[in-house]
Amino acid sequence: MKKVLISGCSFTEKKNGFGEWIPWSDLLSEELNIRNVAKSSYGQGMISKSIVNEIEVSEFKPDFVIVQWSSIQRGYSTNLKEFFSSVVKNKETDFLAYDYEYLNEEIKMNPQNIEDSFTLSSFTHILLTKNYLESKNIPYLMFWGWNQLGKVNKKISDLFTNKIYDSNWWIYGEHGGMSEFINDEVKIGSFAKDGKHPSTKGHKLFYDKIIKEII
Numbered sequence: 707m708k709k710v711l712i713s714g715c716s717f718t719e720k721k722n723g724f725g726e727w728i729p730w731s732d733l734l735s736e737e738l739n740i741r742n743v744a745k746s747s748y749g750q751g752m753i754s755k756s757i758v759n760e761i762e763v764s765e766f767k768p769d770f771v772i773v774q775w776s777s778i779q780r781g782y783s784t785n786l787k788e789f790f791s792s793v794v795k796n797k798e799t800d801f802l803a804y805d806y807e808y809l810n811e812e813i814k815m816n817p818q819n820i821e822d823s824f825t826l827s828s829f830t831h832i833l834l835t836k837n838y839l840e841s842k843n844i845p846y847l848m849f850w851g852w853n854q855l856g857k858v859n860k861k862i863s864d865l866f867t868n869k870i871y872d873s874n875w876w877i878y879g880e881h882g883g884m885s886e887f888i889n890d891e892v893k894i895g896s897f898a899k900d901g902k903h904p905s906t907k908g909h910k911l912f913y914d915k916i917i918k919e920i921i
Contacts, residue, residue: 709739710921711766713756714774716746716903717851717884726898728906730884730913734921741766749776750831757835761842771839771846772917774884778820778828778854825858829866836870847920849876850883876916884912891915 712718718731720742731742743756753776760766832848839846848870855863863881871877878887888896888908896908904912 709741709766709768709770710734711757711760711768711771712740712742712744712773713748713753713760713771714744715748715753715776715851716744717776718742718744718774719746720744726900727903727909730909730917733910733913734917738921741768744774750778750828754831754835758838761844768844770921771844773835773846773848774851775832775848775854776851778824778858820857822859822862825862828854829862829870832870833866836874846874847876848874850881852885853882855881876920884916887916888912 712731712734714731718729720731720735721727721729722732731740731744734740735742741760743760745752745756748756753773757771757773761768836846836848855867867881877883878890885904888904888911891911892905892908895905897903898905
């Protein structure tokens with residue numbers, strides 16, 4: 707294996723020695739030729755776009771692709787005015803095409819359920835990305851950063867998980883991902899000081915027991 711393309715959100719974003727934790731992706735880059743396009747706040751649309759752009763526009767030819775899928779509904783803003791203000795302030799114009807992923811701040815609104823349209827859009831991006839990689843005959847691995855399906859319509863989630871869960875998808879338990887695995891395995895010291903992101907200890911365990919074994 708020569709070239710590996712990685713995408714995801716802050717759970718996978720490269721740190722290069724800077725930041726509160728060392729991510730699993732940086733550990734992998736010590737052994738392989740890695741192109742990591744993961745970025746904090748990326749939702750499924752941005753993750754999918756980053757993969758396709760890197761292969762088609764940047765003409766990076768990966769031998770393997772690893773995708774850590776993010777939140778179905780990213781915490782960002784509660785309305786369009788706030789969303790556009792945040793985009794301009796943070797110079798994140800790429801997010802404009804994916805406003806549906808960012809129009810719900812969970813900390814402020816704490817929804818009991820995620821709207822069906824958001825769930826459908828999120829799963830569609832995942833399924834299209836799988837189909838794209840398969841059409842290119844590029845082997846891949848996908849997994850959740852954390853369990854996404856606790857607040858979604860079960861009928862919709864069952865429909866799509868039956869299509870996306872296969873030998874290319876690592877899953878912990880029923881719908882768990884990297885976060886649940888680390889929390890159960892590490893327990894004390896599993897998360898960074900912010901309480902949201904896995905600690906270096908957690909990332910290393912995930913890398914050693916899951917990613918390294920699969921690679």
